[in-house]
Amino acid sequence: MKSCATGLAVLLACFPYAIAAPATAVAPTRSESVPTSHGPFTGTPTTTGALSNSVLASSIAPLPPNPTATTYPSDGQLHEPQPAPYTPAGGLGTNGTEPIYNVRSDFDYQSLAIALYQEWLELDLFHNGLATFSEADFTAAGLTAEDRYLIQFMAEQEVGHATVISNMLGAQAPMPCAYNYPFTTVREFVDFCQKLTRFGESSVYGFLEHLDSREAATILLQSITTEARQQIIFRQFNGLFPMPVWFEVGVPQSWAWTLMAPYISWCPANQTRLAWQNFPALWILNQPNPARVNGSAGYNETLTAGMNTLSNANLTSSQACLNTTDKSNDCGPAITQNRTIPLSWPGREVRLMWDTPGKPVGPNNSYITSSQAGSAKFVAWVTQLNVTYSPLTLQSNTSNNATNGTMQMGTTIQPNVETFAGDPAINGTMFIAITDADPVLTPFNLSMINPHVVAGPALYQAG
Ligand SMILES: *[C@@H]1O[C@H](CO)[C@@H](O)[C@H](O)[C@H]1NC(C)=O
Numbered sequence: 001m002k003s004c005a006t007g008l009a010v011l012l013a014c015f016p017y018a019i020a021a022p023a024t025a026v027a028p029t030r031s032e033s034v035p036t037s038h039g040p041f042t043g044t045p046t047t048t049g050a051l052s053n054s055v056l057a058s059s060i061a062p063l064p065p066n067p068t069a070t071t072y073p074s075d076g077q078l079h080e081p082q083p084a085p086y087t088p089a090g091g092l093g094t095n096g097t098e099p100i101y102n103v104r105s106d107f108d109y110q111s112l113a114i115a116l117y118q119e120w121l122e123l124d125l126f127h128n129g130l131a132t133f134s135e136a137d138f139t140a141a142g143l144t145a146e147d148r149y150l151i152q153f154m155a156e157q158e159v160g161h162a163t164v165i166s167n168m169l170g171a172q173a174p175m176p177c178a179y180n181y182p183f184t185t186v187r188e189f190v191d192f193c194q195k196l197t198r199f200g201e202s203s204v205y206g207f208l209e210h211l212d213s214r215e216a217a218t219i220l221l222q223s224i225t226t227e228a229r230q231q232i233i234f235r236q237f238n239g240l241f242p243m244p245v246w247f248e249v250g251v252p253q254s255w256a257w258t259l260m261a262p263y264i265s266w267c268p269a270n271q272t273r274l275a276w277q278n279f280p281a282l283w284i285l286n287q288p289n290p291a292r293v294n295g296s297a298g299y300n301e302t303l304t305a306g307m308n309t310l311s312n313a314n315l316t317s318s319q320a321c322l323n324t325t326d327k328s329n330d331c332g333p334a335i336t337q338n339r340t341i342p343l344s345w346p347g348r349e350v351r352l353m354w355d356t357p358g359k360p361v362g363p364n365n366s367y368i369t370s371s372q373a374g375s376a377k378f379v380a381w382v383t384q385l386n387v388t389y390s391p392l393t394l395q396s397n398t399s400n401n402a403t404n405g406t407m408q409m410g411t412t413i414q415p416n417v418e419t420f421a422g423d424p425a426i427n428g429t430m431f432i433a434i435t436d437a438d439p440v441l442t443p444f445n446l447s448m449i450n451p452h453v454v455a456g457p458a459l460y461q462a463g
Pocket residue numbers: 092093094095097
């Protein structure tokens with residue numbers, strides 16, 4: 001593997017043939033021996049816990065806005081001399097300095113490293129779905145040979161994404177791991193992909209704007225926009241409306257790590273570890289099931305906590321919406337289609353169950369779930385531009401004492417929030433978490449919710 005994290009001609013190391021090169025020369029993709037086994041990890045971890053260093057405080061204290069944040073007049077006029085014709089003054093990385101595509105801080109490294117864990121997982125996932133299910137299985141789900149080739153092409157995109165992130169990280173860039181998937185049918189696989197690409201995309205939106213390296217942010221943006229397209233295509237494969245929101249949500253890295261880690265069975269020795277947190281698992285007991293005619297009628301029809309992907313193993317033919325004779329509720333693959341019976345709506349009661357901290361999870365069972373929060377009081381709904389909270393009602397026989405080691409249960413009511421008039425905020429595949437407080441947060445500072453997370457996130461299938 002080539003490292004471009006250090007050295008003089010960093011751009012050339014990353015993109016050796018991008019500049020003046022013979023037309024036939026191409027940059028190689030990262031070739032890494034890939035574990036071929038799948039299934040759970042059964043061994044004993046040789047190390048446990050997130051990567052850590054000395055810790056300066058228990059949380060980041062909130063500060064007032066930067067005093068210069070509001071001093072620009074914003075009146076449509078030019079206020080500074082122009083550095084060149086047709087070039088307004090300002091911007092970051094616009095003064096002609098040669099770009100260096102590398103990481104510049106622990107934050108950068110750890111953010112790109114979790115993105116790379118995700119790219120490797122997606123690469124294996126797309127190949128595994130194609131290898132696991134027969135042509136007849138795909139046909140029965142309404143997917144053709146052309147559709148299977150599209151999934152194959154998505155896997156090839158992941159090779160490119162994994163290579164470019166590896167090049168920016170350098171020699172210790174995380175390696176591909178062995179994975180453990182819960183799906184047993186094509187529709188379950190497609191839903192798993194739809195939900196996995198949702199948090200892969202949202203995790204990058206959560207950190208992109210905070211990277212020290214704006215060059216790395218540029219390359220990452222160019223890869224995550226293809227992941228966004230993948231997410232929409234998996235929605236279409238399962239007959240969901242392709243893009244039911246006006247804004248795509250961003251979430252913290254630890255939210256993505258919590259959702260991803262349960263499917264990583266083990267990683268090779270010497271794997272570079274992550275500093276992010278694994279929160280306790282959160283189940284949505286009445287998670288809307290997009291494989292049902294009446295999606296919201298599903299109960300305990302998810303395969304796992306966290307992603308809460310659909311199970312269609314036990315649906316009767318009259319419950320299933322694939323090939324239903326009721327055309328207004330069909331959910332076969334389509335560019336777009338309406339669902340007459342909504343998956344969810346404001347005012348819907350949502351039933352939740354969550355675990356206590358201290359459980360081993362992730363590669364080699366070597367990470368441990370944790371929470372810094374107090375008692376469970378709210379459900380945070382993180383979607384589009386909004387973080388909103390609904391009160392949590394604990395089930396009467398549930399103690400909210402997270403140290404007592406038993407599973408907790410409770411209910412909440414889906415709130416009625418709009419980003420702007422005409423755009424219900426809660427739609428699509430979105431994020432919920434149990435919290436101990438309801439701090440006012442917006443997309444740029446959402447990671448300040450982490451010390452308040454009791455359990456979750458879970459992906460809620462709103463529409
Ligand atoms: C150009 O901008 C970079 C930050 O983008 C800064 O570090 C550097 O000092 C600037 N160079 C000059 C010559 O002003």
